[in-house]
Structures are given as C-alpha cells and as structure tokens.
Amino acid sequence: MGIIVGIDIGGSTTKIVGLDKGKLFSPLLVKATDPLSSVYGALGKFLNENKLQLSDVDNVMVTGVGSSFIEGKIFSIPTYKVDEFLAIGRGGLSLSDLTRAIIVSMGTGTAYVIADGDRVQHIGGTGVGGGTLLGLSNRMLNIRNFSDLVDMAKDGNLSNVDLSIGDISHGDVAGLTKETTASNFGKISDLASKADIALGIINLVFQTIGMLAVFASRNEKVSDVVLTGNLTNVPQARAIFDGLTKLFNVNFHIPLHAEYATAAGAALSSPEK
Numbered sequence: 001m002g003i004i005v006g007i008d009i010g011g012s013t014t015k016i017v018g019l020d021k022g023k024l025f026s027p028l029l030v031k032a033t034d035p036l037s038s039v040y041g042a043l044g045k046f047l048n049e050n051k052l053q054l055s056d057v058d059n060v061m062v063t064g065v066g067s068s069f070i071e072g073k074i075f076s077i078p079t080y081k082v083d084e085f086l087a088i089g090r091g092g093l094s095l096s097d098l099t100r101a102i103i104v105s106m107g108t109g110t111a112y113v114i115a116d117g118d119r120v121q122h123i124g125g126t127g128v129g130g131g132t133l134l135g136l137s138n139r140m141l142n143i144r145n146f147s148d149l150v151d152m153a154k155d156g157n158l159s160n161v162d163l164s165i166g167d168i169s170h171g172d173v174a175g176l177t178k179e180t181t182a183s184n185f186g187k188i189s190d191l192a193s194k195a196d197i198a199l200g201i202i203n204l205v206f207q208t209i210g211m212l213a214v215f216a217s218r219n220e221k222v223s224d225v226v227l228t229g230n231l232t233n234v235p236q237a238r239a240i241f242d243g244l245t246k247l248f249n250v251n252f253h254i255p256l257h258a259e260y261a262t263a264a265g266a267a268l269s270s271p272e273k
Contacts, residue, residue, distance in 0.1 A: 156199025
C-alpha cells in the first residue's frame with residue numbers, strides 16, 4: 001500500500017500531512033486565498049520536500065470549508081472528501097492517544113465535537129476564535145498581524161484590564177480563587193497599556209473557548225479536552241487552559257502538531273489506511 005495524503009483546506013491556510021503504514025509524517029502548511037491553488041500548491045510542496053512521485057500516493061483525502069471546490073481527482077490521484085467534524089474528531093484522538101474526548105478545533109471560529117472511538121458527533125460551536133482576536137486587535141490596537149498581537153501581549157498585565165474575584169471579594173467565592181476572572185475588560189482604565197489590552201483580548205478569547213469546552217465535557221461526562229487548530233500555537237494559551245484545569249478539573253491537552261489535527265483525521269479516514 002502506498003502513501004495517503006490528508007489535506008485540510010481552510011479559508012486562508014491549507015494544511016497537509018502524509019500517512020504511511022499507519023504513521024503520520026511531514027505536516028506542512030501553505031497560505032493561499034484560492035482553495036484550488038492552495039491544494040495543488042500544498043501537494044506539490046509535500047511531494048517535493050519528501051522526494052516523492054505522484055505514483056507514490058494511493059489517494060488524497062480532503063476536508064475543510066474549501067473542499068467543496070474540489071471535483072474529481074487531484075493530479076489524477078483518487079480523491080475523496082471527508083466530513084470536517086469527522087476529521088476533527090479522528091485527528092484529535094489520534095494525536096492525543098486518547099479513546100474518548102471533547103475535541104476543540106480553534107480556527108477563525110471554534111467547533112466542538114465529542115469523539116468516542118469511531119463515533120464522532122458535532123455538538124456545537126462559537127464564533128469566538130482567531131477571527132475575534134484579529135478583529136478586536138485591529139479595532140482596539142490598530143494591529144492586523146497575528147504575531148504582532150502575540151508579541152505585544154508578552155508584557156501585558158491582566159490586573160490592569162480584567163476584574164477578578166479578588167477585586168470584589170476578600171475571600172474565595174464558590175471554589176473560585178481570587179485570580180479567577182469575574183469580568184473580562186471589567187476593570188480597564190485609561191492607564192491600561194497596549195500590552196495589557198493585547199493580553200486582555202487573548203485572555204477573553206481563550207477563556208470563552210475554554211469555558212464552553214468545560215460545559216461540553218460536563219454534558220458528555222468526559223474529563224479530557226483536546227485542543228487543535230492554529231490557535232494552539234499562541235504562547236499564552238497554555239497558562240490560560242492550565243488555570244481552567246485547576247478550577248474545573250478538566251484535562252486540557254495540546255498534542256504535538258495540534259494545528260494539523262483535521263488534516264491528520266482526513267488521512268486516517270481513508271478506506272485504504
């Protein structure tokens with residue numbers, strides 16, 4: 001059996017990963033505004049970097065919002081479409097080595113699925129995600145570049161932006177620590193720096209995503225949550241989710257290559273894997 005290629009075609013980025021003898025390899029990302037151009041570009045880059053020929057690939061599995069533009073074979077290679085939520089679930093479980101978990105796909109918006117072995121079900125989502133980060137940073141800080149927002153936030157102080165339990169109470173409230181956020185941006189003043197605001201935006205987005213994951217985990221009676229998608233690369237994310245773990249006893253996992261989980265899930269959905 002030859003190599004299987006999984007491709008996740010997003011709105012602005014396309015991710016690709018190979019599957020050979022059950023093992024995932026060589027995750028890559030390309031940026032393009034046109035879905036067709038990004039697919040052919042990604043596959044060409046993948047083949048070139050791995051010194052492979054078209055004949056080495058048995059089939060291509062595509063998923064994501066841009067997969068609707070794909071009709072027929074790619075480079076004459078048998079090509080199949082995979083439901084995006086199925087790919088999210090299978091990819092998240094595979095990368096985390098779990099058998100049952102809430103899988104969270106953090107992209108422009110955020111999707112939640114419950115994955116239990118081969119059973120994957122979409123359970124909801126939110127419009128809060130990477131698009132929210134960029135939209136708020138553009139309007140509030142005149143910053144349009146994702147990496148610039150992340151760099152600026154490194155020197156931020158949330159106590160200058162967010163209202164905490166400690167600001168309104170002398171003790172813990174219902175098991176919540178003094179550091180727990182009572183209101184995002186509920187304490188902002190004219191003295192807050194751009195770094196403080198940048199960190200406040202990041203905290204707002206990730207706390208919202210994380211709390212919805214906590215609610216989903218309780219509803220599905222599962223203690224593991226796997227975080228996937230581009231936002232897993234934000235350095236401040238780990239500390240925010242660690243804080244939610246301590247408060248709500250939910251295990252948040254960010255596996256290696258988490259941003260490629262959906263592409264990996266597509267490859268793992270091949271009928272020939």
